[in-house]
Amino acid sequence: MTPKDIKPVKGARDSYKNLSIALKDIGETASDDLPGLDKPETVQKFMTGIQDWFTSKD
Numbered sequence: 001m002t003p004k005d006i007k008p009v010k011g012a013r014d015s016y017k018n019l020s021i022a023l024k025d026i027g028e029t030a031s032d033d034l035p036g037l038d039k040p041e042t043v044q045k046f047m048t049g050i051q052d053w054f055t056s057k058d
Contacts, residue, residue: 014038 012020015036023030035042 006021008017009020009024012030013032013036015038016030016034020030033042035046037043
């Protein structure tokens with residue numbers, strides 16, 4: 001198999017196109033609720049949660 005043989009997954013989010021290709025081979029799909037640059041509000045929410053976790057460890 002070469003890169004020319006790999007086809008994109010229709011409907012896959014931009015942030016997870018490569019993961020979607022790999023998961024397709026095992027019959028799975030990438031979750032739509034994962035943070036990604038194509039949904040900036042999800043990244044901000046994720047980063048805020050991480051920052052809150054770090055500061056709560058003090």
